[in-house]
Amino acid sequence: MLRFLIFICLAWSVSSDPDEECHTFTKLNFPNILVGTSLKVRLLWYTENFTCAKLIDSVLPLSFNTTKKTTFVIHGYRPTGSKPVWLAELIESLLQVExxxxIVVDWNRGATNLIYSIASGYTWQVAEILKETIDQMLANGASLDNIYMIGVSLGAHIAGFVGQxxxxxxxxxTGLDPAGPSFNGKPPNERLDHTDAQxxxxxxxxxxxxxxxESLGNIDFYPNGGSDQPGCPQTIFSGLAYFKCDHQRSVFLYLSSLKKDCNITAYPCESYRDYLDGNCISCGAGQSRPCPLLGYYADQWKNYSKENDPPVTKAFFDTAGEKPFCIYHYFVDIMTWNKNIRRGYISIKLTDQDGNTIESKIRHEPATFQQYQQVRLLARFSQDIDQVKGLSLGFSTGPVLWPKYKLRIIWIKLRSITHPEKPQMCRYDIVLRENDEAAFKPIVC
Structure with missing residues (x-):
């Protein structure tokens, strides 16, 4: 009997060890939202087990390995008090990739307020608490080089304050759609800035x-121009999703980069219009540096930076409306010999050896075709094929029935930007009749 009691006591003491207890993100309810919350920061630490977090109090746990890379995940404004829907997936994906x-920075008590300005007013205090934790890490052998912060919305500015x-x-x-309200127009020391980290x-x-x-980083990515995201609701009748879908898309694009379903490639450019017009070819095949990758591997871009490069680079790209969001890019070069100027739209279909077909309609604006002048177009496909065996072209000047114009093409060249190792394909001497599709076999240039 005595042995049994001793066993029970030992078992209770082990199970109640706070270092072994799993902690979870703070959950709040409707009354908390109405009354508002004052700031309380909890640091949830994950290592190999992405389902169980240990709580970091005022002192670092003895088991905390300061020689490892440490990634802080900082959420933003939480008007409903709920746990971020993307949080568990982000933790798991980060631990799987490296x-x-x-460390999840749980400041739900503080971020949950009906009045946004109250939550945004806590950002500097959260940063001060994180600085204390990092100071402890440095005292125990950590390096600032190994500190990585991922901030979402208000969390992006918190990360910037810590960096300062x-x-x-x-x-x-990494700033994932840094918050605009309360920060637009602020000087660099009052928001995230490209000088806040290496x-x-x-x-x-x-x-x-x-x-x-506006630009905030060494490189700023603008998916689909940076505003309306495909697949997100277009009307207020969709409820809360209408307000948060575009904002949250930055997080899901980042998650896609961790899963490596595909590499989302971006193109340094002055504007989204220039990108759509196919004017952004300063990277990729035949250039001195590769195109930057979105998300977790974006820091590879700095390995190719040059002394005369601007401190801030804008990069644009398009996405699909669903996971994994990838779009595959091809440059299309066309030389025509019509005596009269033709203005219209081009559609392209690519077919592989198995008969699978993908299509791109280049319709953001009509292209202008002049005699002996090269026109460069950017074709975007939601899927890709291994080898292009068939090519179909369509030409249209708009919704007119008569007359039907012809576009006389001297040559057309097709080059994959997403996969520059693929051979460039060509075709010569083509006549396109408006609203009629012309199909032919391309050859390697």
């Missing part, structure tokens, strides 16, 4: 509403 410490406290020596900050990358997905429009 052996690291992941360390004079921009943090290894990296490398700062930003994804802008809701620049016309909840996000920050």
């Amino acid at each position: 052996d690291m410490n992941v 406290m360390f004079d921009g020596k943090l290894g990296r900050i 490398f700062v990358d930003v994804i802008h997905s809701d620049t016309d509403a909840l996000g920050f429009k």
Whole structure:
């Protein structure tokens, strides 16, 4: 009997060990939202087990490995008090892609308020608490080079404030659609800035509403121009999703990069219009540097930076409306010999050896075709094929029935930008009749 009692006591003491207890993100309810919450920051630490977090209090746990890379995940405004829907997937994906410490900065008490300005007013205090934790890590052998911060919305500016406290020596900050309200028009010391870390990358997905429009990082990514995202609701009748879908898309695009379903490639450019017009070819095949990748591997871009490069680079790309969001890009070069100028739209179909077909309609604006002048177009496909065996072209000047114009093509060249290792395909001497599709077999240039 005595042995049994001793066993029960030992078992209870082990199970009640706070270092072994799994902690979860703070959950709040409707009364908390109405009354509002004061700031309380909890640091949830994940290592190998992405389903069980240990709580970091005022002192780092003895088992915390400071030689590992440490990634802080900082959420933003939480008007409903709920756990971020993307949080568990992000933790798991980060731990699968690299052996690291992941620390979720749970400041739900503070971020949950009906009045947004109250939540945004806590951002500097959250940053001060994180600085204390990082100071402890540094005292125990950590390096600022190995500190990575991923900030969502308000969390992006919190990461920037932490970076300022360390004079921009943090290894990296990723801002996922940094919050615009309360921060638009603010000077660099009052928001995220490219000087806040050794490398700062930003994804802008809701620049016309909840996000920050202007450049903030060393490289700023603008999916679909940075505002309306495909697949998101277009009317207010969709409820809460109408307000948050564009804003949250930045997080899901980042998640896609971790899963490596496909590499989302972006193109440095001055504007989205230039990108659509196919004028952004400063990277990729035949250039001195590759095109930047979105998300987790964006920091590879800094390995190719040059002394005379601007401190901030804008990069544009398009996405599909569903996971994994990838779009496959081809440059299409056309030389025509019509005596009269033709203005119209081109559609392209590519077919592989098995008969699978993909299509792109280049219709953001009509292209102008002049005699002996090269026209470069950017074709975007939601899927890709291994080898192009068939090519179909369509030409249209608009919704007219008569007369039907002809477009006389001297040559057309097709080159994959997403997969530059693929051979460039060509075809010569083609006549396109308006609204009629012309199919032919291309040859390697």
